[in-house]
Amino acid sequence: MIKILKIIYFNLRLMVNRIRFFFSINWIKTLYFNFKMFPFEIAKQLPVYFYGKVKFSNLKGKISIEAPIKRGMIGFGQKFERMSVSKGISELFLAGELVFKGHAHIGKDFFFCVDKDAYCEFGFMGCLGSDVKLVCSKEIILGNWAGIGYESQIIDTNSHPMMNTETGEYYPMKNKIKIGNHNSFSNRISIMGNTKTPDHCVVASNSICNKDYTSLGSYILIGGQPAKLIKNNYARDWESEKERLKKHKRVKE
Template identity: 30%
Template sequence: MKKNSHFKLLWNSFLFNLHYLPLKQAIKIPIFIYNPTYISKLGTIKIEGHIKKGMIHLGKYSCPMYNKGIKWDNKGSIIFKGHCHIGNESFVSVGKNGILTIGEDVTNTGKLKIICAKEITIDEHNRLGWETLIMDTSFHPLFDIEKQTFLPAIRSVHIGANNWLGMQCVVMPGANTPEHCIFGLRSIITRNAPIESYCTHGGTPLHIIRRNVKRILGKDQIEY
């Protein structure tokens, strides 16, 4: 049974790679996709740098709290700059004019939601907690009565390198974080929030809780 499951994973992943990548890259199967539900595959995928088998995992069963698989809705452009792990029950949606860029060593355990209408950039060595939501659009523009015009409903998002987003964080349109930031449980990260490097942020509205701290990858786990 396990052999059949492994063969199914490799076969489905090979077809996924073949759809998106040049043949020389596709035959290496750099992207493993687990139990996908496809909404759209009209867009493109580009992998920059050295290509290695299984360097990108999409929807891998990593967290027992969530169901298996990933929902995939790509009508735009997705760029991977290295290794990436997106956990189970996640949803990735890129609109026809959207560009999603994911840096080297970006990891999520489960239930990540990314909605990209224009541009979302996630730099290297990011850790995205359970149920993180990243979106560059509110979908519904408001009308400014005095100026007689609609306010922008789409703003680019940039998450700096070595950020750590705790469980259920929400990254709103226009957010721009520097490197080495930590965001606590259910932080709402907006474009005007006070954000500094080497700080822990939290609360509503977002504020700095502690300065001069950082997460050291590889030395940041406890036994459970």
């Protein structure tokens, strides 16, 4: 009898979770985006899911997926962190080119902007946490298993013309950003133009990244304002987490 009750409880719980998941998806925005941005054969598989409230302020750009197409493989507005309440302020501005190399996940309350003539690329299992602002005016590339923590910003432009007051020379307004594979950025980090990180890099909270760190080598911890080397032989144990992260973030196929 107890065994039967356990089976019934398990099935009911599974059904409830499926119902909750179904209603967590913004089906109107999901259907609109997929069928507007992809060819029909791809769109009908619904590779991109939107969760919760989101504003499309521009969809004149291009999106492509350079990987086997799976339902819900890319999620905007996912609730995969401890903070479960959303402010409902997510916004997508896509005027340039956005490329996904596989599954990717963007947390709730995001601002995601790819300007005209700009290029943005996400590697396999690329991730932005909640309240992250991404502004791509030239080029931003995230490697495989690269994650940016909550309340961070990744911006490749100064947004305003800056000059040397003695020489009258103008500084470049836009500079590329390239994040290496297996990078773990903590929370409240500013990733600015010219940032380039090596593979297996960890960045401490409240840091400002604004230069090329690849000469420091892999398996490093950097941090500070601006960020500098803190420790060598330092790494997140990705192998012990990968299966859990896939199970936690990916839609069941």
